[in-house]
Amino acid sequence: MLQQFLVVAGLSSATYMLTALGFTLIFGIMRVVNFAHGEFLLIGAYTVFVAQYNLGLDYMIALPLAAVVAGGFGIIAERLVFRRFTGDETGGMIVALALAITIKGAVTIIWGVDSQPIDRPFSGSFQIAGAFIPKDQLFAAVMALVLVAGTYWLLNHTRLGLAMRAVAQAPDVARLQGITPWKTYPAAFAIGCALAGFAGALAAPIYGAEPNMGEAALMKAFIVVVLGGLGSIPGALLAAVLLATIEAGISILFNSSIAALASFLVVIVVLLVRPAGILGRT
Amino acid sequence: MRNYAQIVLALVICAAALSPFLIGGRFTYHIAILIGINLLLALSLHLMLRIGQLSLVQAGFMGIGAYASALLTRDVGFPFLLGMLMAIAIPAAIAFVLGTVILKVRGVHFALLTFVMGEAIVLVFVEFVVPFGGNNGLMRIPAASIFGLSLHDRPSFYVFVLVVVGAALLVLRGMLHGQSGRILDGLDKNEALVQSFGIDALGWRRFVFAVSAGIAGASGCLYAHYLSYISPEAFNVITSINALVINVVGGASLIAGPIIGAVLLVPLPELFRSAITYQQFLYGISLLLLMLFMPQGIAGLLRRKK
Amino acid sequence: MAALTCSALALSAGVAQAQDVLRVGVIGPLTGGGAAWGLGLDGGVKIAAQEINQDGGLKVGDDTYTIEVVSYDDQYKAAEALTAANRLMGPDDVRFIFGPIGSASLLAIKPMTEREGVQLYTGAWAADVLKDSEYVFRVGPTTQEFAPSTVQWVKENKPDVQRIGLIAANDETGWNSQKIQANAYSEAGFDVVTTEFFERTQNDFSAILTKMLAQDPDNIELDTAAPRTAGLIVRQARDLGYTGSFTKFGGFDVDELVKAAGKQYAEGVVGITMAAPDTEVWNRLGDEFAKLHKAEMNDYVVMFYDAANLVFSAMENAGSLDSDDVVAALESSAPFEGSVGTMTWGGGEAYGVDHQIYRSVVMVEIQDGAGVVIGEAKLN
Numbered sequence: 001m002l003q004q005f006l007v008v009a010g011l012s013s014a015t016y017m018l019t020a021l022g023f024t025l026i027f028g029i030m031r032v033v034n035f036a037h038g039e040f041l042l043i044g045a046y047t048v049f050v051a052q053y054n055l056g057l058d059y060m061i062a063l064p065l066a067a068v069v070a071g072g073f074g075i076i077a078e079r080l081v082f083r084r085f086t087g088d089e090t091g092g093m094i095v096a097l098a099l100a101i102t103i104k105g106a107v108t109i110i111w112g113v114d115s116q117p118i119d120r121p122f123s124g125s126f127q128i129a130g131a132f133i134p135k136d137q138l139f140a141a142v143m144a145l146v147l148v149a150g151t152y153w154l155l156n157h158t159r160l161g162l163a164m165r166a167v168a169q170a171p172d173v174a175r176l177q178g179i180t181p182w183k184t185y186p187a188a189f190a191i192g193c194a195l196a197g198f199a200g201a202l203a204a205p206i207y208g209a210e211p212n213m214g215e216a217a218l219m220k221a222f223i224v225v226v227l228g229g230l231g232s233i234p235g236a237l238l239a240a241v242l243l244a245t246i247e248a249g250i251s252i253l254f255n256s257s258i259a260a261l262a263s264f265l266v267v268i269v270v271l272l273v274r275p276a277g278i279l280g281r282t
Numbered sequence: 283m284r285n286y287a288q289i290v291l292a293l294v295i296c297a298a299a300l301s302p303f304l305i306g307g308r309f310t311y312h313i314a315i316l317i318g319i320n321l322l323l324a325l326s327l328h329l330m331l332r333i334g335q336l337s338l339v340q341a342g343f344m345g346i347g348a349y350a351s352a353l354l355t356r357d358v359g360f361p362f363l364l365g366m367l368m369a370i371a372i373p374a375a376i377a378f379v380l381g382t383v384i385l386k387v388r389g390v391h392f393a394l395l396t397f398v399m400g401e402a403i404v405l406v407f408v409e410f411v412v413p414f415g416g417n418n419g420l421m422r423i424p425a426a427s428i429f430g431l432s433l434h435d436r437p438s439f440y441v442f443v444l445v446v447v448g449a450a451l452l453v454l455r456g457m458l459h460g461q462s463g464r465i466l467d468g469l470d471k472n473e474a475l476v477q478s479f480g481i482d483a484l485g486w487r488r489f490v491f492a493v494s495a496g497i498a499g500a501s502g503c504l505y506a507h508y509l510s511y512i513s514p515e516a517f518n519v520i521t522s523i524n525a526l527v528i529n530v531v532g533g534a535s536l537i538a539g540p541i542i543g544a545v546l547l548v549p550l551p552e553l554f555r556s557a558i559t560y561q562q563f564l565y566g567i568s569l570l571l572l573m574l575f576m577p578q579g580i581a582g583l584l585r586r587k588k
Numbered sequence: 589m590a591a592l593t594c595s596a597l598a599l600s601a602g603v604a605q606a607q608d609v610l611r612v613g614v615i616g617p618l619t620g621g622g623a624a625w626g627l628g629l630d631g632g633v634k635i636a637a638q639e640i641n642q643d644g645g646l647k648v649g650d651d652t653y654t655i656e657v658v659s660y661d662d663q664y665k666a667a668e669a670l671t672a673a674n675r676l677m678g679p680d681d682v683r684f685i686f687g688p689i690g691s692a693s694l695l696a697i698k699p700m701t702e703r704e705g706v707q708l709y710t711g712a713w714a715a716d717v718l719k720d721s722e723y724v725f726r727v728g729p730t731t732q733e734f735a736p737s738t739v740q741w742v743k744e745n746k747p748d749v750q751r752i753g754l755i756a757a758n759d760e761t762g763w764n765s766q767k768i769q770a771n772a773y774s775e776a777g778f779d780v781v782t783t784e785f786f787e788r789t790q791n792d793f794s795a796i797l798t799k800m801l802a803q804d805p806d807n808i809e810l811d812t813a814a815p816r817t818a819g820l821i822v823r824q825a826r827d828l829g830y831t832g833s834f835t836k837f838g839g840f841d842v843d844e845l846v847k848a849a850g851k852q853y854a855e856g857v858v859g860i861t862m863a864a865p866d867t868e869v870w871n872r873l874g875d876e877f878a879k880l881h882k883a884e885m886n887d888y889v890v891m892f893y894d895a896a897n898l899v900f901s902a903m904e905n906a907g908s909l910d911s912d913d914v915v916a917a918l919e920s921s922a923p924f925e926g927s928v929g930t931m932t933w934g935g936g937e938a939y940g941v942d943h944q945i946y947r948s949v950v951m952v953e954i955q956d957g958a959g960v961v962i963g964e965a966k967l968n
Binding site: 011125127132135247 | 618619620623624627758784785786787789790791792794795796798799802816820824827828829844847848850852853881882883884
Binding site: 307308310312417418509510511552561 | 618619659660661665666667670671674675677678679691692695696699714716758759760763788
């Protein structure tokens, strides 16, 4: 059971990381708490569905396509909606909520309320040292880690990444350096949403695509990011591991609602000691 | 000019509050009661917004009030008014105690901390089946009655809701005007200045937080005894966020804001209810448009025109 | 203000249209979780109403009515159900309501509907639904009715099964149903080795299943898990190395389960349903249902189609729309020929009132992604 616990905790850590990454990136750079983050996962998942069933594409092609579509929606949303609310955290939160309701409503109108099946690229599981590792979840976890590493590289080793970090730390100084926040914001938003699209597309074969999948994902991303520190990527990664481990452990020992309660209590205690989260800046 | 606009606004609000008596019909009263209950929660959040702290645990306090009053009247046999008193006092006391620690947290971090606390309160209701009934909630909550006078029928319950809302508005007015109004404003804009006058800033914040929790508790009490049924999910963070939406759409800088917001937004889903497939989408779109074209809220619009 | 004026308009419109139109209500989850059931409920009632309208309307005494179905979404929430009920009983002037499906929704509106003699034809599972009520009818059987028979089936057909694992949703429906299942399995001589609850919003069951599988069950009873949830549990359990069997005695939807689990994983899952899939009736109602909603056909369509026909024929028999007359006619209209078999009333022993429907329930096994009827469960 210990081995299985490690597998469960490890797989969910990776998924939580990817789900939280786009969320914390957008906050870090734009100061927008994107309550519609879950709906960008939804867009990713439904893109895979459409790609498979209407266009007959393979999952491996649908996966990057989902990120592109979600990123594209992200750019549009940034231009039409979020740009006006940069810096207004409360307004941004509400407008994101309105966007989330709208997207979910639109998906329900187009595809109905049922969950849509997604063809799975992998099934079955590996058996290692007495533990079972489901192949589909392993694929999602590995992809998630690759994407996390890729994003890290992008932020630290490219001009765009440098510009984004500069805007995140001090928009005014960045402007003096010739970096225009207005040009950096769409890029940041697109990347954050594309990561959400990836997360949705990776979750889709495992759980199916359905209109309410965004809510649970948002809640997970939210808790991870709050615990790790809003806007802090290393914080989100650390918090993802911490929460996944607490949840898996307590779920196995007791039950899932005690696990949820315990993880919330951990977050509250951490926030009381460090309001900005484990690795956040105050 | 300013007085004139205020009088007109007050008259419109009074007319709206009395209109259910003219229109009549159970559904009208039902919606009017829901507006009142949601308005109370929105007012409790409004008070916190005025000291610059967005608190998303207000629905949790509403839940504490609802469960306290429901359990005390149903299982312990408290009369309704005593139950209501406890529904106000218990969340207020909890807020007062918690406030010492959590009110030191500011800005978006306070919103996030209270968000998580709100969810944790709901999980407590879910997890502790005794006494809270778990996901199944609490049933057969006795109807409200005052000194043997039953408030079971909708018109009389609505009158009672109006009285409670009126009382809450008076409390808010008292706190937001005059000497204390200036202190509260200072807490929002320049706390150091307030402290330099020798005022205990944290003490004031704690007081405001306790009052706001008490108002939220009253809202929960009315909700419980009106529906005669409560369950945890009614008090989750979504409910707090809805109260925030009411404030922002109405205009968060004026006390009239949440009133306008509640009167407008609470019945809004009803307009779309006949278009089932489209209702969620239409609600989302209307909210989006309101936010994009009236970022200052409707009350903000009134103020700008003056 | 605008909204209040609107509802006033709706009110006057309601009065103007009331002649010759009989309005019946639907309250159910039409969006969000549980929407598959809610839409099935809505579709079943609407199909029945359409058929009667096409045949010239509903003849009650000397009057002929066109039936109009007014549906509201309760999102599986009690407060929304109460708003819907207020609207139906107020401006819409409805006295007969199909639904709700959520136990919380039903229990929230029941005091009001009982007080005013408004009838509810519900699918909610909690034991309290029928207790102390005159005007509530449950139109689908629950674990209470079928558990002895389904457990007996396991005993006879799966001789290798001894250790039972139970998993159900963490709410009144799940608690109540799991308790009944656990009793039934124990009484039949099985060992109930693990009992777990999950949250209805949960998608990932690997932790719960790790805990369950450590007890080495031979059969996992999926009880009242929503079909999609059940499919996810099946698939995740198989991926965690579970080799035993699955039974799903409590709400079965082959398509949804197969979709969520995948064809090869769903193979061999046995469940009960109120109508066998791919029969003539199923396909006829399925075609009509597809015109109404963008959702998969499920047995709630059949269940509420039959319920609506039963109610409408009771109204014709009563010759009046008075609530007590219709109740009397409903009670005496059994046995009633439904679309897939005879229906009768019962439940007096368990609930104190004979308002529980008894109808044939078929055992279905998933073979190669499709439901195959393998027997019939007798109701207790």
